[in-house]
Amino acid sequence: MITFEHAPQSIELAARPAFAARVLNLVANTYRIWKNRRDFYRLGEMTDTELADIGLTRSDLYGVTDLSFGSDPTRRLGSIARARAETIEELARRVA
Template sequence: MTALDHSTIERPAHVRPALGLRIVNGVAKFIRSWRNRREIYQLGEMSDAQLADIGLVRGDLHVAWNAPLGIDPTEHLGWIAQARRRADEALARRML
């Protein structure tokens, strides 16, 4: 019976670039999220009517801004607008 010593096993060469790529992608995602978080301020300067045209209300901006730092606030706003649009469409179908 033999014992295997796993402490000396190195990662294969093809795994190392993948790990580096994941780190670079993670940093890029964080930077993109931070930039988009700053763009929320520009949406805050829009009127309520303009926000309604894109399917948002002013409170949605606050919800997106208070999302965790790892979540892109513009994606969060997209989810909110899409959910509201689906709810409105479902309500319209019930009315018919």
């Protein structure tokens, strides 16, 4: 049974896992963003033909360079490539 005497201690103990989870999530997200940014810079080393194979253009890379550090450029590039693929599929259906 929790009494008013022990309530502050119980709240403090309950808050520790939540705080630890938030810190762990922050560290994990920062690492993921750093890793994805590193992969993004590797895309810049690819030829235009290689970029076209994955549904991107060099101008797509330039378009996401101004994103803030907290933003993930690979997510934006993924959505650009998916939108382009959907447009191409839609055009192909119209022709057939």
